[in-house]
Amino acid sequence: MKKYPKALTIAGSDSGGGAGIQADLKTFSALGCYGMSAITAVTAQNTLGVSAVHPVPPAVVETQINDVLSDIGADAIKIGMLHSAPTVLAVANALEPYPNIPMVLDPVLASSSGRTLIDEEGKIALVEKLAPQITLLTPNLPEAEILLSRNVEEQKDMEGAVGALLERLPCQAILLKGGHLEGQQLMDIFMERGKAPLRFYAKKTDTPNKHGTGCTLSSAVAAYLAKGFSLEDSVKHGHAYLQEAIEAGKDYVTGKGHGPVNHFFGPEKLGEKA
Ligand SMILES: Nc1ncnc2c1ncn2[C@@H]1O[C@H](COP(=O)(O)OP(=O)(O)OP(=O)(O)O)[C@@H](O)[C@H]1O
Numbered sequence: 001m002k003k004y005p006k007a008l009t010i011a012g013s014d015s016g017g018g019a020g021i022q023a024d025l026k027t028f029s030a031l032g033c034y035g036m037s038a039i040t041a042v043t044a045q046n047t048l049g050v051s052a053v054h055p056v057p058p059a060v061v062e063t064q065i066n067d068v069l070s071d072i073g074a075d076a077i078k079i080g081m082l083h084s085a086p087t088v089l090a091v092a093n094a095l096e097p098y099p100n101i102p103m104v105l106d107p108v109l110a111s112s113s114g115r116t117l118i119d120e121e122g123k124i125a126l127v128e129k130l131a132p133q134i135t136l137l138t139p140n141l142p143e144a145e146i147l148l149s150r151n152v153e154e155q156k157d158m159e160g161a162v163g164a165l166l167e168r169l170p171c172q173a174i175l176l177k178g179g180h181l182e183g184q185q186l187m188d189i190f191m192e193r194g195k196a197p198l199r200f201y202a203k204k205t206d207t208p209n210k211h212g213t214g215c216t217l218s219s220a221v222a223a224y225l226a227k228g229f230s231l232e233d234s235v236k237h238g239h240a241y242l243q244e245a246i247e248a249g250k251d252y253v254t255g256k257g258h259g260p261v262n263h264f265f266g267p268e269k270l271g272e273k274a
């Protein structure tokens with residue numbers, strides 16, 4: 001009997017196709033996983049920003065998750081935009097019966113253009129109710145600052161920050177992303193509870209197409225977890241996949257603002273004529 005590696009994303013829809021559910025499903029597909037989705041909110045957005053957010057009722061979010069997991073099942077789950085406390089609680093509730101599925105939570109607190117994508121009570125519920133079920137949390141620096149209530153301004157502050165996040169949040173591991181810092185060499189730092197931190201370096205690519213990098217990275221890690229890799233190897237391979245997708249997408253023009261990365265740089269390259 002053949003079985004696909006299966007990955008579920010619980011996230012918001014990005015009408016522009018570069019972030020959210022759309023980026024997650026592209027990433028799962030590019031990495032050879034069967035992708036499924038539970039949509040938490042419909043956003044109207046494009047490469048210039050988010051213009052509207054319409055939440056899906058929490059009970060409908062919970063039912064999407066129940067229906068997928070009780071029938072098809074998932075080998076890994078990625079969680080993105082949750083929008084509000086009732087949605088966070090509905091997701092925590094629906095996932096509680098599945099403690100053995102690895103879960104990656106990208107704590108989407110605001111869009112890159114600054115629009116808030118979760119409310120204050122949602123943040124508290126995320127830390128208190130959902131984090132205990134999470135294998136890997138993937139905050140960017142502004143999100144880490146919100147979660148820690150202190151500034152993280154340089155690469156040398158990141159190791160202290162990742163340790164402090166692990167003390168404050170009951171998840172198993174953290175990947176703190178340094179993509180928002182100045183400088184030509186970027187660093188992400190990964191730490192599993194009780195282990196030494198690991199650093200992942202990347203040369204900063206000169207590109208306008210960075211929309212959805214966070215979504216793509218967390219889904220790539222989830223895809224590798226679904227395929228049976230260890231957490232450390234999934235982070236390593238997920239980071240490498242994103243770097244290739246950023247590089248492969250840098251010369252394309254999509255919209256007037258921040259375009260997407262190129263998820264399909266493999267054998268069937270997006271944009272190439274047959
Ligand atoms: N210009 C770049 N070149 C190469 N890698 C980058 C670049 N910008 C960001 N990255 C990488 O992309 C990943 C996402 O980092 P970032 O800190 O931008 O997350 P994010 O803010 O959550 O993303 P998003 O903009 O999708 O919300 C990290 O691995 C980071 O190192």
Ligand SMILES: Cc1ncc(CO)c(N)n1
Nearest residue numbers: 012013014019020081111
């Ligand atoms: C739906 C959605 N999720 C996440 C992000 C963050 O990139 C976004 N802009 N939109």
